Amino acid sequence: MIGLIVTQSYVPLARAAPKTQFSIVYTNDVMGEVEPCG
């Protein structure tokens, strides 16, 4: 339990808040083939 608290509380100390955050979201082969049954 103590360990858990230490671990949980350690992370924010180690990480500086990034200046910028963004995401690239993607899709691929939305009409892709699937193996026909059989």
Place this chain on the structure above:
Amino acid sequence: MKKEGAEVLLLDTGNILFRKLPQTETKKKDALLRIDLLIQSYNEIRYEAVNVGEKDLMMGLKFLLDVTQKAKFPFISANLVDKKTQKVIFRSHVIKEISGIKVGILGLLDDQFNSALQEREPGLVIQDPISVSRDIARSLRPHCDLIVVLSQLGEMKDKRLARENRDIHLILGGGGESMRAVAERVGEIPIYRLEPRGGYLGRVDYSISDTKRPIHFLISSERDELEKRLGRLIIRTIQIKAEIAKAGRPDEMKAKELKFLESKQKEVEKNLMALQDKNFYKHIAIPVQLSIEDDPKIMKGVEHYRSESAKLYKPKMAGLPEKGLSEKEMIARIPQDSLFVGAITCKKCHEVNYRNWLKTKHAKASQTIVASPKYAQEECLMCHSTGYGKMGDYATVEEIPFYLQGVQCETCHGPGRGHPGKGRMERKVTLGACRNCHTKDQSPTFNYVAYLEKIGCKITK
């Protein structure tokens, strides 16, 4: 994510219009309806760029250019060019700015499709994707912080691309023969692709602390691993200290371990501090059906498509002439050139299995979609009948020949023509065979052992 105000670039790696060329007028009309729905949906969720896939050109360049007129996002392709002028047909790339970061996005087609393409469009040619990508990435580098390739090159060529073009930061893959998901790095360049058919959304999260140009990115798993390791070291240190305190006397072994742990802890802390101001990325694949709510506007479009699509197909009512025939007569009606011989033929030697199979959902798999708008949809027919795509191109459930209705023996064991003589049947049904239809999205509760038990047609002979 966009609604919640997150900074997001939404991209597609291509082949969004067709699975295969529609063979009949009805299928063509259906495809047009579906394409309208897709473009409206992509507009609605604000895609930023879509790569041109070779299947997007199946109905010709003019058709695709007409489709692009309806799209609010650009179709891009860096290596599809006019044969005479060698000029690109679509924009080779786009540059988007997000959170102050300039992202260059280019699209690539596989030049192995040149011969197929030139049969349809002799005025077009696909240039070597690797050299084109090198030229473009080099020219983008001074203006962009991040260069993303939307690729239709397939898994192997994506790796080659990563090895031979070090100006790229990210390859998002598609196309090729392989249908598996990919998440790997070649050199330092990450390559990601998802399982086909739109069941997943891929997301690459970037967090940037050091904006000094050029910006470098590290995969976050290294930092995450160090943090976990540090956590474990701290826990063990606390435990050892507690054990020493509890014993109330010196313990040489524990003291040694404590010293070791403390030195390791310092080392990991030092490594973590060195990563403090670095930039990171992290990839996750999000299952769409489980994690993302349906958008009411898009769902309305889907319902509209389904009802319009269903109207296109005039079902031939189920009065199958095979009903009332003897087994012998039914077997006689199975075409001699058919790879599939139907469960009724299997029954001759495997009667117990056949009777067990009749009681299963597999046997009724075609009937279960008769009453739904799905009865005419290819992606449904594919798994609700036997040998779809190999035995004719039936458009509705009603058109499925009797010996291919339902999920019959040959779906799992392979086509029976020639068996038991030359034809080799797969005795054991593998998980891979089941997964052709019981995908994570279509069959989220699928369990191989439990479902195999449910099929109930265990081999007795």
